[in-house]
Amino acid sequence: QQQVKQSPQSLIVQKGGISIINCAYENTAFDYFPWYQQFPGKGPALLIAIRPDVSEKKEGRFTISFNKSAKQFSLHIMDSQPGDSATYFCAASLGSYIPTFGRGTSLIVHP
Amino acid sequence: NAGVTQTPKFRILKIGQSMTLQCTQDMNHNYMYWYRQDPGMGLKLIYYSVGAGITDKGEVPNGYNVSRSTTEDFPLRLELAAPSQTSVYFCASSSRPGGETQYFGPGTRLLVL
Secondary structure, X not given: OXXXXXXXXXXXXXXXXXXXXXXXXXXXXXXXXXXXXXXXXXXXXXXXXXXXXXXXXXXXXXXXXXXXXXXXXXXXXXXXXXXXXXEEEEEEEOOOOOOEEOOOEEEEEEO | OOOEEEEOOEEEEOOOOOEEEEEEEOXXXXXXXXXXXXXXXXXXXXXXXEEOOXXXXXXXXXXXXXXXXXXXXXXXXXXXXXXXXXXXEEEEEEOOOOOOOOEEOOOEEEEEO
């Protein structure tokens, strides 16, 4: 059973455009929702994270939007740049339990 | 502060051979994890450890073994390599299992032929 469903699997965006990646979760008790960014040949690294007491968190060009009632959260990358081309993973965790990861989204930003 | 280091970076194994993937962290984290990453399948948890001497199975433990004799090291052992174990393996560590950042190593790419 996949507890975190991530879409799309791949995404192509033009430079300057907005990239949007969505995740849906099933367990309403999840209390931590991080996004990881992975460049080719590298390990994932934390990009931004949110807790369910807020509906949005912004760090530079990256924003997480959180919809608790819909059990969804999304990553928005504004003014997408070729350097943002990477694989993005959403995840969700509950308390002291190990996070569950989505399957990842491969983002390509064309110059 | 090197973070999480993994060796080797790449390895080719023949079916039936064994090997150990090394993982070391210098952040004094109690929690360590081994994941495998296959295209389009995300990160699958193989084994994890909550401290020296304590390990537990994750989602896909078959064909693997681990040990945790020190806080710093968490090696992953493949006893009888199979083509299905061709993958990229990531080691990670964290100060807590949930609600905190996981720090990943650079990965080991394994090809079993």
